Amino acid sequence: MLLLLWLGAFKLDVYAAPRLINPKGDGFVIVIDPGHGGDNNGTEGHLNGSYLEKQMTMITSQALYDELSKYEGVTVYMTRNNDASLSLKERAEFAASVNADMMFSVHYNASVNHDLFGAEVWVPSDTPYHAHGYQFAMVELQSFKDKGLFIRGAKTKLNDAGENYYGIIREATALGVPAVIIEHCHVDNAVDIGYCDTDEDLRAFGVLDATSIAKYLGLKSSALGVDYSAYAAKDLASAEPDGRISLVFNTYTDPDVCEISPEEVNNETGDVVINVTAADYDDLLMYFDYSTDGGETFSERLPMPGYDYFNKSVQDSFEYTINLQGNNEPVVMFRVYNIFDRMKESNVLELAGAFSFAGNGTGENAGKTREEIIAEAKESKNKRQIIEKEIPGTLTFAPNGELIDEDTGFSLKDFLIIVLILVTLVFVTAFFVQLFSYKKRRKKRRGIKSYDYDIYSKDNYHY
Numbered sequence: 434m435l436l437l438l439w440l441g442a443f444k445l446d447v448y449a450a451p452r453l454i455n456p457k458g459d460g461f462v463i464v465i466d467p468g469h470g471g472d473n474n475g476t477e478g479h480l481n482g483s484y485l486e487k488q489m490t491m492i493t494s495q496a497l498y499d500e501l502s503k504y505e506g507v508t509v510y511m512t513r514n515n516d517a518s519l520s521l522k523e524r525a526e527f528a529a530s531v532n533a534d535m536m537f538s539v540h541y542n543a544s545v546n547h548d549l550f551g552a553e554v555w556v557p558s559d560t561p562y563h564a565h566g567y568q569f570a571m572v573e574l575q576s577f578k579d580k581g582l583f584i585r586g587a588k589t590k591l592n593d594a595g596e597n598y599y600g601i602i603r604e605a606t607a608l609g610v611p612a613v614i615i616e617h618c619h620v621d622n623a624v625d626i627g628y629c630d631t632d633e634d635l636r637a638f639g640v641l642d643a644t645s646i647a648k649y650l651g652l653k654s655s656a657l658g659v660d661y662s663a664y665a666a667k668d669l670a671s672a673e674p675d676g677r678i679s680l681v682f683n684t685y686t687d688p689d690v691c692e693i694s695p696e697e698v699n700n701e702t703g704d705v706v707i708n709v710t711a712a713d714y715d716d717l718l719m720y721f722d723y724s725t726d727g728g729e730t731f732s733e734r735l736p737m738p739g740y741d742y743f744n745k746s747v748q749d750s751f752e753y754t755i756n757l758q759g760n761n762e763p764v765v766m767f768r769v770y771n772i773f774d775r776m777k778e779s780n781v782l783e784l785a786g787a788f789s790f791a792g793n794g795t796g797e798n799a800g801k802t803r804e805e806i807i808a809e810a811k812e813s814k815n816k817r818q819i820i821e822k823e824i825p826g827t828l829t830f831a832p833n834g835e836l837i838d839e840d841t842g843f844s845l846k847d848f849l850i851i852v853l854i855l856v857t858l859v860f861v862t863a864f865f866v867q868l869f870s871y872k873k874r875r876k877k878r879r880g881i882k883s884y885d886y887d888i889y890s891k892d893n894y895h896y
Contacts, residue, residue: 452651452665454565454611456534460506461650464528464610466601467494467511468540471518476543478621481630486620487516489635490539493617496639497539497646504643504652525604528612535565536612537646538601541629543621548722548734549774550624551583555614556681557602558589562611567678568669569613573645574742580641582618582628584742585719586772589681615642688713688777691769695782696752703758705784709767710750711737716771718747725757727764727781737769757784 456462467490469475475486494511501509510531512524528536542549554573556566570587578584590598597603605612617638618625628634646652649669653660690712697706711718720734739748757763767779 452649452669453561453568454534454650456506457532460508461535461652462508462510462531462533463501463646463650464510464512464531464533464536465494465497465501466524466528466536466538466612467491467513468538468614470513470516473518476541476620478543478547479629480621480623480626484620484629486541486543489541489620489629491516492632492635493639493642494539496636497537497642498639500640500643501646503656504647504654507647507650507652521600522604524601525608525610525612528605528610529608533610535569536601536605536610537642538612538614539642540614540616542616542619544619547621549585550619550622550734551585552577552618553585553616554587555599555602555616556587556589557606557611557613558591558597558682559606562606563589563678563681565611566613567681569645569649571669571743572649573615573642576641576645577617578743580628583624583736585616586717586742587678587681588683588772590683683773684715685773685775686715687775688716688718688769688771691767691777691779693765693767693779693782695765695784698784703756703760704754705757705763705765706752706754707765707767707782708750708752709769709779711769711777712749713769713771713777716773716775717742717745718749718769719772719774720770721767723753723755723765723767725755725760725763725765728766728778731768734770742772761785 467487469485469487469490471487473487475490477485479485479489491513498509498511501507510527510533512527513519524538525536542553552574554566554570556570557563567587574584574587592598597606599614601614602612618628620626620629629638647654647659648661648664651662651665653662688711690710692710694708695705696708698704707723709721711721717740718737719740721737722731722734724731737747738751739746741747753767755765757765762783762785765782765784768776769779770776
């Protein structure tokens with residue numbers, strides 16, 4: 434096993450700081466951009482099959498518009514109010530034309546393998562827009578967490594030219610408008626579907642977005658009876674001195690470590706405790722999954738133990754129990770993923786034979802319980818089978834994966850057999866010693882030295 438351990442959880446301090454954005458005019462101008470539209474449906478992978486993303490973003494954006502318009506000191510626009518086709522450049526140009534202080538692009542997410550879940554916010558790479566986006570994202574993501582969503586983070590993605598990868602962000606910042614993309618949740622994953630399954634759910638996201646924007650901008654509303662003007666000093670995370678948060682940027686590297694070793698096997702239940710050691714020295718680890726058939730199929734993705742995006746920390750070593758009952762030849766491996774969904778595979782553990790007494794055996798023991806195997810072994814005439822030896826309840830493994838039998842049972846029958854063997858050896862040894870001594874005495878009486886016995890024939894003897 435690789436003896437490389439990441440000591441201590443990866444952590445980046447986040448501390449309070451003043452709000453970085455200020456209105457260009459007398460009040461804030463905010464542009465809401467409902468993603469997709471017209472001939473661009475967006476994701477079509479919604480689990481219940483009743484929504485297209487372009488419809489979902491419109492419902493959420495309209496609720497966002499209505500809620501945010503209730504705050505004083507803010508003017509709100511939308512890039513589209515119907516099912517219209519708009520290019521990314523046209524959306525950005527509209528935001529610039531109204532002298533927008535910030536633009537929020539509303540989206541819902543899906544993944545190729547339908548295995549991702551959680552919410553994220555994409556922010557610009559350019560300063561100072563990056564800091565603006567990051568500060569808002571931290572407020573929005575906290576609201577998502579309070580709602581119960583898994584947090585995938587605030588992130589920046591670059592293209593091959595080193596520019597913002599996402600067109601709406603690239604086009605808007607080129608015109609001097611900070612823009613972010615809000616990916617509310619994954620519509621194709623059962624973990625998230627309960628958050629976006631109805632029109633009411635989608636409108637609730639719009640209200641949540643409006644509240645987060647109001648907190649970020651420090652707005653107040655007499656109609657709603659809220660005042661967030663003091664929110665910034667307490668809850669806004671700071672950007673680093675260079676204006677960019679290093680962890681937000683995609684390093685395009687895989688996690689550095691993913692090693693597994695078996696800790697314990699419970700023969701009666703089929704549970705196997707696996708120790709997992711994982712580390713990523715550039716990014717934050719976020720998910721893991723595992724396979725029991727050598728990588729042909731994998732479990733659903735699971736959050737890394739101790740994962741905390743806001744403290745930028747994760748548990749780098751943990752134990753996880755999987756059940757292999759009924760699996761005759763289990764081959765176990767794990768995978769870990771960082772916040773940019775880069776993956777690292779572990780070593781492979783071949784655990785065939787680990788359940789020979791757990792009802793998972795092959796051949797004559799296939800399907801038999803532990804008690805049945807013990808009973809048959811006691812009745813058998815084959816002395817090579819286990820008779821009195823206690824079959825242990827658990828087994829452990831050496832670091833190389835070899836099974837270690839921890840049974841130290843020592844029956845009375847075992848003791849008597851060993852004593853009998855020792856007595857026999859002593860008797861045989863004494864017999865041969867006496868025989869050899871008798872021959873030496875006989876040769877001495879005949880006047881022949883003992884060392885001459887083998888080289889003289891009978892004819893050469895002198896009587």
